[in-house]
Amino acid sequence: MRREGSPWQGLGTVVLKELSDHLSSARMRVLEWLIVLTAFASLYGAIQQVKDTTAEDPFVFLRLFTVARSPLPSFVSILGFLIPLMAIGLGFDAVNGEHNRRTLSRILSQPIYRDALLLGKFLAGLATLAVSLVSLWLLVIGLGLLLLGVPPNGEEVARSLIFLVIALAYAGVWLAVAMLFSVLFRSPATAALIALGLWLFLALLWPMLASALAQVIAPPDLMSIMLGRPSLETLMWQQALERLSPTHLFAESIIAILSPMTRTLGPVFLSQLEGAVIGTPLPLTQSLLIAWPQAVGLIAATILLFVVGYIAFQRQEVRA
């Protein structure tokens, strides 16, 4: 039966309701505290490190995001690890939870299409993540101001805002993955487990597997065996495989944005560095150009995963 009127009717209602559910849920509070506390710890370490070692740096504030002091990893790597956890936590029971509570058909009997329901849930999850990421960002800036005593300059603010947008796209990918599984599997536990399993696989196992696979696809030639180094072809394959993981895409784009000295993310030939003035920061637009393919990957993956979940949801029988 064809639909009449706008598919987005009632979208606002769904978004607001879901948002209020998320923000008041105990699960969200636990996840937020987890992220805030670990991020705070690593940030404190970074500030100590910056105070100890940095003599003169035009981008002191960006160092707060990227500098690590053992045993804690840096702020961005903690975020790269924990953003998926938060997104999965928000999305794994989005649809099947309604199913199990038998509320889905009741909602759909309202003048709300499935489109609006799914998109509303997705947007509400994204908004929740955005709220927590923005507050984290403000925490970083505020702590930096308080403990370093230097105001960030315009470019630093712009770069860290771009970082925020990329982190949101990264969160969007995992939210879309979690919602896809919540559509596909009736049991929230199964959906959560599979989503978490995928997250652990991509974050921890895939980097190791990628290099092994690259060796298989492009076996090292005689030259590289003698040099004890992977050949260029192997390196290209390894990088291409690694880039299938959103975690890797996120890490790469963050390097380009938060370390202005980064000139490229791929392998560099010596001839390309001839005459180069090493250590000079790139203008923001050039850094953006370097990070842009990664950002595109994240954004496009978010949209496509959502579309897959959408199609699956549309074809589902919901009245059971």
Next chain:
Amino acid sequence: MRRLLPVLAAACLAAVPLSAHAQDKGRDVKGLFLMTDYPAVTVQPGTTSNVSLRLQNYGLPPERLGLKVEGVPAGWTATLLGGGQPVGAAMPATDSSVSLQLRLEVPKDAAIGTHTLTVSAQGQGQNVSLPIAVSLAKELPAKLTVEPKLPALRGTARSTFEYQLTIKNDSGRNLLVSFGAEAPRNFETSFTEQYGSQELSSIPIEAGQSKDIKLKVRPPTTVGAGTYPISVTVSAEDAKANARVSLEVVGQPRLRISGREGLMSARAEAGEQASVPVFVYNDGSAPADNVELSGTGPSGWKIEFEPKTIDRIAPNQNAEAQARITPSPKSLAGDYMVNLKASAQGEQANGDFRVTVSTSTMWGIAGAGIIGIALLVMVGAVARFGRR
């Protein structure tokens, strides 16, 4: 007196075999002598001069000899000095001498002419005197001379000019000669030994001897072409001498290269030609002809100039050229150093330009296209699968 006579007679008798003995040794002088090397001197009114005297005793027993100067014109001061202080008597030992000096202070207004002063030494029975003729003259012959071997040198504004100078001490005394040079403003002058790098301000020269020194002159590099005089003055006590040398600076072009308003940076896109205005300045003192422009950059870069050669740049003028810089298509974004060079007649100027390379935004647009396609897929899915 009577009692002394036999003693003198005995002495005279004894002197005969003695003198015979002395003759054997090639000397038959005996007695007391007051001597000077130059018994007639010329001095200038208003100056003080010294006359060296010697009181010699040949074969006589030591005796106290009172000294005095007679015939001193009114207004003159004549002092006998021995060992640096005024003395009134001297006592030369047997076969030895005492050095004395007669210091003469002649007043400025003394009349020109010749005066004879008599210095006498008087003891018991001994009396020697020495007349010294002192002539007054307005002009005295030079006591010091300085002579350059090569008085005129030629070179560029950046060369060092070295003059060999011979200083001769014609005065009768050992002198400590000091020297100085007067050169145009900002010229750097220094005196050194003939062979050696030690800088000097004075040098001791014995009487009648000469010494060679070297005068080094470094003109300021900004000096224009032309001939510059340098005057050398040597002086010691009351003597002075002058010499003039000259220095001819030949004009030379001097090039400098930079961007517009001194800017040494440029922007370029990887693989795309960028045009950078380049200015060649001639700060030298002669025109630069046929200035060739060239550039070196990282491998794979192309650097050309429009025009390739500049015909002529007059002194203190500049010329503009366009540098066409094409970074290698494989260049990464970031800053690179490129060296631009202008050369003419052995003179060359270098400029390090910093080129900020940006990469093409084509892939950025392609990325936006991919996102657009993803959105289209979503719209398509909504249209295709949308249902109640």
